[in-house]
Amino acid sequence: MRVALPGWAGTLAAKAALFITGMCCALAALLGVLVHVSVTHQTVDQARDRALSRLVEATAAYEAGDALRPHTGIDPEGLPASLRALAAAGERGTMVTDHDGVPTMWAAGPAEDGHALAVALDYSQSARTIEGLDRAILWSSGLAIGATLLVGAFAVTRVTRRLHATAQVARRISAGDLDARVDDPRTRDPGHPPDEVAAVAAALDTMAASLQRKLLSEQRFTADVAHELRTPLTGLHAAAELLPSGRPTELVRDRVTALRTLTEDLLEISRLDTGKERLELDTEPLGALAERVVRVIRASGASGTPGTDTEIVVARDALVDTDRRRLERVLGNLVANAHRHGRPPVTLTVDGPVVTVRDHGDGYPDYLVEHGPQRFRTEAGARGHGLGLTIALGQAEVLGARLTFANVPQSEGGGALATLTLAESRGLTTNGPA
Numbered sequence: 001m002r003v004a005l006p007g008w009a010g011t012l013a014a015k016a017a018l019f020i021t022g023m024c025c026a027l028a029a030l031l032g033v034l035v036h037v038s039v040t041h042q043t044v045d046q047a048r049d050r051a052l053s054r055l056v057e058a059t060a061a062y063e064a065g066d067a068l069r070p071h072t073g074i075d076p077e078g079l080p081a082s083l084r085a086l087a088a089a090g091e092r093g094t095m096v097t098d099h100d101g102v103p104t105m106w107a108a109g110p111a112e113d114g115h116a117l118a119v120a121l122d123y124s125q126s127a128r129t130i131e132g133l134d135r136a137i138l139w140s141s142g143l144a145i146g147a148t149l150l151v152g153a154f155a156v157t158r159v160t161r162r163l164h165a166t167a168q169v170a171r172r173i174s175a176g177d178l179d180a181r182v183d184d185p186r187t188r189d190p191g192h193p194p195d196e197v198a199a200v201a202a203a204l205d206t207m208a209a210s211l212q213r214k215l216l217s218e219q220r221f222t223a224d225v226a227h228e229l230r231t232p233l234t235g236l237h238a239a240a241e242l243l244p245s246g247r248p249t250e251l252v253r254d255r256v257t258a259l260r261t262l263t264e265d266l267l268e269i270s271r272l273d274t275g276k277e278r279l280e281l282d283t284e285p286l287g288a289l290a291e292r293v294v295r296v297i298r299a300s301g302a303s304g305t306p307g308t309d310t311e312i313v314v315a316r317d318a319l320v321d322t323d324r325r326r327l328e329r330v331l332g333n334l335v336a337n338a339h340r341h342g343r344p345p346v347t348l349t350v351d352g353p354v355v356t357v358r359d360h361g362d363g364y365p366d367y368l369v370e371h372g373p374q375r376f377r378t379e380a381g382a383r384g385h386g387l388g389l390t391i392a393l394g395q396a397e398v399l400g401a402r403l404t405f406a407n408v409p410q411s412e413g414g415g416a417l418a419t420l421t422l423a424e425s426r427g428l429t430t431n432g433p434a
Contacts, residue, residue, distance in 0.1 A: 013153070013156050013157060013160045016152065016153075016156040017149065017152070017153055017156070020148060020149055020152040020153075021145065021149055024144065024145040024148045024149065025141075025145060028137075028141035028144060028145060029141075031137075031141075032134075032137040032138070032141055035133070035137060036130075036133065036134060036137065039129075039130065039133050040130055043126045043129060043130060044096070044126070046126075047096075047105045047121065047123055047126050048094045048105065048107070050105075050121060051094050051105045051106070051107035051119055051121050052092070052094065052107050054069075054072070054107065054119045054121065055092065055107040055108070055109050055117070055118075055119045057069075058072045058117060058119055059109055059117060062074075062111065062117055071119065071120045071121070072117075072118070072119050072120075073117075073118065074111055074115050074116070074117055074118075075115050075116055075118070076118050076120065078097075078099040078100070078104070078120070079106060079108060079116065079118045080095050080097055080106060082095070083095045083106055083108045083116070083118070084108065084116045084118075086108065087108040087109055087110050087111070087115075087116030087117070087118070088110070088114045088115070088116060089110075090110045091109075091110070092107070092108065092109040092110075093107070093108060094106060094107045094108075096123055099120065102122065102123075102124055103122075103123040103124050103126075103127040104120050104121065104122065104123055105120070105121045105122075105123040105126075106118055106119070106120055107119045107121075159197055162184065162197045162198075162201070163197060163200075165182060166182050166184075166197070166200060166201050166204060169181065169182045169204065169208075170204060173204075173208050173211075178208060178211065178212040178215065179212070180208065181205045181208060181209075182201035182202075182204055182205055183201075183205065184197070184198045184201035184202065186198035186201075187201060187202045187205075219270060222266055222269065222270050223266075223267065223270035225266070226263050226264075226266035226267045226270060227267070229259075229263045230263055230267070233256065233259055233260050233263055234260075236256050237253075237256050237257070237260060240252050240253045240256050241253070262387070265387040265388075265391060266387070268391055268394075269387065269390060269391060269394065272391070272394035272395070272397075272398065277398045279323045279326070279398065279399070280323050280324075280325070281321050281322065281323060282321070282322070282323075282324060283319050283320070283321055283425050284319070284320055284322055284324050284327070285317060285318075285319055286317060286318050286319070286320050286350050286353065286355065286422070287312075287314040287317040287318075287350050288317075289324065289327060289328065289331075290312060290314075290331060290348055290350050290355060291312055292328070293328050293331045293332050293335065294310045294312055294335065294348060296328075296332070297310070297332060297335055297336060297339075298310070309344075310335055310338075310339075310346045310347070310348055311345055311346065311347045311348070312347075312348050312349075312350075313347060313348070313349040313350070314349075314350045315349060315350065315351040315352075316350070316351050316352045317350060318350075318352045318353050318424050318425070319424070319425040320353055320422045320423065320424060320425050321423065321425045322399055322401075322422060323398075323399060326395045326398060326399055327395075327399060327422075329391065329392070329395050330392045330395045330396050330399070330401075330403070330420060331348070331355065331357070331420070333388040333389065333391055333392040334357040334389075334392055334418045334420070335348060335357055336388060337388050337389055337392075337418075338357050338358070338359040338361075338416065338418075339359070341359075341361060341416075342359025342360065342361030342362075342415060342416055343359060343360050343361040343415075344359070344360065345359075345360060346358070346359045346360075347359075352424065353421065353422040353423060353424040354419065354420070354421050354422070355419075355420045355422070356417060356418065356419050356420070357417075357418045357420075358408065358415055358416065358417045358418075359415045359416050360413055360414060360415040361414075361415055361416060362414070362416075363407035363408070363414060363415060363416045364405050364406075364407055364416045368389070368405055369405050369406060369407060372393060372405070373389035373390045373392075373393055373405070374390070389405075389418075392418075396420060399422070400423060401420055401421060401422045401423070402420070402421045403418065403419070403420050403421075404418070404419045404421075405417070405418055405419075406419070
């Protein structure tokens, strides 16, 4: 079972801070233990040597029958039992204990009749020295950890700030801004060796420039081909109109019309790719505009199945500030696509500034729902070139609207669902039929 970490714990800065803090704490603890053990051993050894020296002097005085010095005696009160037993066994030893609340260094050796001759030295100064050393280690370790953490956080923040800038540029490029560049200062200075972040930034800039060149080349090629085809197609269309009536003439005219439509679609896509389209805004009632689009499609048979009707539902009408021609183009393409590739009934619903177009067919392909429409890509057996929805999406972006594609669950009848969300006008909305 994995423990869920908070969101901030996943960032590089947080991980680096935790790593630096952990390493500093481990290093401080290791050094502190080594210093503590070394100084403690040195202090205890010095106190032990003094106690043993005092014990030697006391033993010589005791054997000579001289009077013993203060804090020296036979089996004195407070002598540790283990040290008394060691002296009774004929051995010498030392031990640090608390005697009457005072740290004391004891040294004991054998005396007559199994008694112990002991010396007691005040160990308070040595104990205070060790305690002071421990406090100094703690304070210095805390200051060192804090300073290291601040310096490390500053260094890591500089790196993460550059990484965030690189990621932001990558998101701008993926959103269509091919002019976006990281332009890291380290990549412009040949005298400064680039680090890993600068290498990533330089690679991203190179990729963006290469991608931009290829896309611009494709856009120019598409526009040039469409322009070159337009003139001969115009002549071909005029010549087809002069042919005598009959089935072959109808087939020729139908194919010429389809080719002209494809050429016009390519020209429109080329204009949208340039990103220089200009809006002609006006306030339009959305319900009436949707009804007009459906009437035009029904009269022209643009859906591909002449006579096929489209149900219009105005749940709540609204006024929108939009370019009428472009909005009609978007809605017309959505309705025509629903009739061509879906199954009836096809329903166009207006609910405030939101317009939905739904059919009851097999739904959109998975790639289209996930990544959006792609020109010249259709599923096997599908008719068309994938330009209708591509144009609808491009015109919606020019309008500042949001166009999304989804599939209705089979439990709710299935089918494809396109949703166009517009900005509602600042004027008053009107209530349509429910």
